[in-house]
Amino acid sequence: MIGEPAGDYGVRRREVEAGQAILKVHFPQSADLGHASLDELEACRVSMSPESHRRCHHIISENDRVRHAKAAIPADDMEWLGDLMTRSHVSQRDDFACSCEEIDFLVVGSQAIGPLWGAVDRWGIWRMHGKSCSR
Numbered sequence: 296m297i298g299e300p301a302g303d304y305g306v307r308r309r310e311v312e313a314g315q316a317i318l319k320v321h322f323p324q325s326a327d328l329g330h331a332s333l334d335e336l337e338a339c340r341v342s343m344s345p346e347s348h349r350r351c352h353h354i355i356s357e358n359d360r361v362r363h364a365k366a367a368i369p370a371d372d373m374e375w376l377g378d379l380m381t382r383s384h385v386s387q388r389d390d391f392a393c394s395c396e397e398i399d400f401l402v403v404g405s406q407a408i409g410p411l412w413g414a415v416d417r418w419g420i421w422r423m424h425g426k427s428c429s430r
Contacts (some may be wrong), residue, residue: 307350307391314339314347328354351391357383381406 311328315337318331325331333355342349360379367376384402386396 310344310347311350311354314351317343317347318351329358331355333359344386349390349392353386356390358388360386375394 311340314336315328315331315411316323318328321339321342322331322335323336328351331351331425336348336351336355343351360383364379367373367424381402384394384398389398
């Protein structure tokens with residue numbers, strides 16, 4: 296049986312909401328995490344729990360990765376896109392705590408096999424050798 300992602304969705308959601316509320320107090324111009332910056336988050340670090348900081352860090356940095364992916368795809372820069380996807384997995388694992396041992400094993404194993412343009416655990420591992428692969 297495949298393990299469940301670490302943590303609980305409801306707990307992570309509350310941690311995100313608590314961090315976002317602190318950010319809004321300090322930076323009212325940032326309506327939500329989609330408008331917040333990592334610099335703003337760092338300025339609030341001491342005001343929030345380490346868990347809230349990590350969860351918000353994931354969301355803000357993931358938004359940044361998505362914006363970069365939007366540029367990498369039309370530029371046909373699969374190495375850049377792959378790096379963004381791999382960093383997404385690391386952030387999901389370390390900051391958002393929503394990976395599991397089996398997915399982490401597949402990512403590490405895929406990286407060891409050969410050229411890996413990216414791995415992310417949204418819906419499975421995407422091993423890219425010039426084309427997209429599904430689960």
